Amino acid sequence: MLNVSERFSPLAPRERRAVLRRAFVDSLPVLMGYTSMGFVAGALLAAKAGLGHATLWGLLSSAMCVSGTFSFAMVQPVADRAPAWTFALLAAGLNFRYAFYGFTMLARWKDVPLLRKLFLVHMLSDENYALEAACRYARPSANLLYCMSLSAMNLSYWVAGVTAGAFAVTLLQGALDPDLIRARTNGLEFAMVALFLVIFTDQAKEIAKHGK
Amino acid sequence: MENEFLYMLAVVGAGWAVTYAMRALPFLLFAGRGRELPAWVTRFGSFISPVVIASLIVYSYSGLQWRTPWPYLAGALTVALHLWKGNPLVSISAGVALYMALVSCCGCASTHHDRELVYDAAHPLIHFTNKGMKFRDRYVTPEEAVRLLKKHKVPKDATIHMLVDEDFSSPRATWVFQHNYLGKAGYRKAIVVHARHASSSAPKRRDDRRNPPRR
Numbered sequence: 001m002l003n004v005s006e007r008f009s010p011l012a013p014r015e016r017r018a019v020l021r022r023a024f025v026d027s028l029p030v031l032m033g034y035t036s037m038g039f040v041a042g043a044l045l046a047a048k049a050g051l052g053h054a055t056l057w058g059l060l061s062s063a064m065c066v067s068g069t070f071s072f073a074m075v076q077p078v079a080d081r082a083p084a085w086t087f088a089l090l091a092a093g094l095n096f097r098y099a100f101y102g103f104t105m106l107a108r109w110k111d112v113p114l115l116r117k118l119f120l121v122h123m124l125s126d127e128n129y130a131l132e133a134a135c136r137y138a139r140p141s142a143n144l145l146y147c148m149s150l151s152a153m154n155l156s157y158w159v160a161g162v163t164a165g166a167f168a169v170t171l172l173q174g175a176l177d178p179d180l181i182r183a184r185t186n187g188l189e190f191a192m193v194a195l196f197l198v199i200f201t202d203q204a205k206e207i208a209k210h211g212k
Numbered sequence: 213m214e215n216e217f218l219y220m221l222a223v224v225g226a227g228w229a230v231t232y233a234m235r236a237l238p239f240l241l242f243a244g245r246g247r248e249l250p251a252w253v254t255r256f257g258s259f260i261s262p263v264v265i266a267s268l269i270v271y272s273y274s275g276l277q278w279r280t281p282w283p284y285l286a287g288a289l290t291v292a293l294h295l296w297k298g299n300p301l302v303s304i305s306a307g308v309a310l311y312m313a314l315v316s317c318c319g320c321a322s323t324h325h326d327r328e329l330v331y332d333a334a335h336p337l338i339h340f341t342n343k344g345m346k347f348r349d350r351y352v353t354p355e356e357a358v359r360l361l362k363k364h365k366v367p368k369d370a371t372i373h374m375l376v377d378e379d380f381s382s383p384r385a386t387w388v389f390q391h392n393y394l395g396k397a398g399y400r401k402a403i404v405v406h407a408r409h410a411s412s413s414a415p416k417r418r419d420d421r422r423n424p425p426r427r
Contacts, residue, residue, distance in 0.1 A: 036301065050344065050351035057220050064228035073268060074227065076275050081343035081351060084222035091230035093264035098231070102238035109239075117239075124235040173355065187312030189275055190283065194290045194307040196269045201294045203262040 008111070008141045019142050023149040030127045031157050038062065038161020039168075040191050041071040046169035047185050049078040058166030062159045066125045069094045069199065071162065072192040101129045112144060123151035125158075215382050216344040277315060286311035329364045336373035336405055337361070338389070340380050345389070354393045361399065372402040 011019065042062070046054035062071060070091055077086050101124050109117055131150055137143040276283040290307030297303065329348075331337045338357060339346040347357045361372070372394060374386055390402045 033301070050353060050356070051220065052216055052344075052353045057224070060220075061224045061227065064224050065231050067227075067231055069265075069268075070227055070231065073272075074223065076272060078220075078223060079351065081219070081341075084219075084226045087223050088226040088230045091227045092234065093260075094268070095231045095234045096264070097261045098235045099237040102235060103242075106238060106242055121235050121239060122232060173353075187315040188308065189272075190286055190311035191304060191308050193269060193272045193276065193283070193287065194304040195300075196265050196272065197287055197290045197307070198294050198300045198303055200262060200265045200269060201291050203265065205295075207262070 008113070008144060011141055011145065015142065016145065019137065019145050020149055023146050024153065026131050027150055027153045027157070030131070030154050033127065034068075034154060034157040035161035035164075037068055037195075038071075038158050039165035040188075041068065041075075042162035042165025042167075043169045043185075044072065044075045044165075044188065044191065045078070045162075046166040046173070048075055048189065051078070054170050055163060055167045059159060059163045062162035063155070065091070066123055066128075066155060066158055067091070067095055067098075068125075068158075069195065072195055075189075075192065098124055104133060108140075108143065109147075111140075116144070116148060120147055120151060123155055125154070128154050215342045215380075215385065219343045276311075282311060282314040282318075285314065329366070331366065331370065331373065333373055333403075333405060336375035337366075338372060338374040340374060340376045340386055340389075342377065342379065342381055345385075354389050357389075358393050358397045358399075361394075362397070366399075368398045369401065370399075372399055373405050374402055375405045375407060378407045 010016075042054075042058040045051070045058055045061075049057075051057055061074070065071065073090055073094060074087060077090070102121070105120075105124075109120060112120065128151055132147050135143060135146050137146050273283060286307045289310050290303045293306050294300070294303040329337070337347060339348075344351045345354065345357060346352065347360050352360065366372075374390070376383070376386060386404055390404075394400075394402050
């Protein structure tokens with residue numbers, strides 16, 4: 001049995017580069033998904049929520065809550081200025097599934113240093129978890145480097161997407177009549193419903209497969 | 213605006229705290245031990261998520277034009293495409309495109325743009341609350357409020373009544389709005405109306421807002 005410092009001993013530079021390259025290539029599909037979905041989420045927040053600093057809130061909320069469904073679901077209650085406990089309930093209901101992701105990572109992340117562990121837990125989103133769970137590196141230090149770099153890249157894609165979406169709509173609002181934007185983006189709010197429908201269809205498929 | 217700032221800080225904080233707690237739960241429960249979950253927990257977990265998503269679908273339909281058939285048509289297209297192709301991006305964008313097309317060509321007219329604007333002491337256009345600024349019944353940014361005034365052709369010499377809630381905690385915000393936004397746009401006459409003074413005449417009940425008294 002190796003002790004902690006040996007388990008996470010640094011990799012050779014060449015190996016390190018290989019792991020980072022692998023993580024980047026694996027993150028490319030997430031890049032497509034996160035930036036496009038994040039852009040729509042940020043645009044919705046800026047267009048529908050009536051906030052003074054939509055870009056700031058897009059940046060902050062995407063960095064704090066790396067959860068696509070929550071980012072979409074929070075728009076309508078924010079526009080209605082629902083009380084804060086509504087959002088706690090919403091997050092609890094939507095993100096309950098994340099509690100199950102951690103269980104499979106317990107053994108693997110057992111001795112990871114605290115700060116890095118906190119970050120890994122923060123980034124335990126659907127796409128990130130799927131890639132981390134499928135990671136082939138058996139050596140703990142390579143595995144940890146893979147998970148950390150993947151998490152950092154995916155976080156940056158998500159934050160960049162949401163912020164860019166919110167910023168783009170804010171710029172447009174400065175240049176155009178807000179009622180005109182409201183009229184042009186009329187119907188865009190269906191993106192949120194469509195996302196929920198897609199998730200629900202996936203879950204129904206899953207249940208139909210395993211239920212019998 | 214600092215009230216909106218505090219409100220959004222609470223929103224983001226609540227979302228973050230709960231999301232993080234959910235993700236950290238197994239690490240807190242079984243610190244260090246790799247243990248199998250009881251079967252009922254996994255079953256409960258796989259059951260709760262679809263229920264939440266289904267209720268969210270119902271809730272978010274209330275924000276669409278749910279009295280027309282269009283959101284249901286677009287929803288059917290989304291689900292059908294997803295069952296067929298299984299590509300979320302394709303099904304979502306097709307559903308959104310169909311819904312936007314249907315709503316823009318044959319949707320019902322959106323309700324709050326076309327009504328005649330009533331503005332007097334009993335019907336203040338601007339309303340300051342601790343959760344942000346309202347223009348009539350909608351939360352807006354200060355820029356939006358000024359643009360809406362111009363759009364509705366409110367004359368520059370009209371008196372703009374700014375209703376302030378009794379518990380409003382940032383009187384400076386009304387001053388900033390009056391000078392930096394209304395004043396710069398040419399609206400020189402603005403009056404702050406306090407809710408406790410206006411309570412006898414301000415519209416409180418829904419019916420009053422729908423049927424404003426004739427002038």
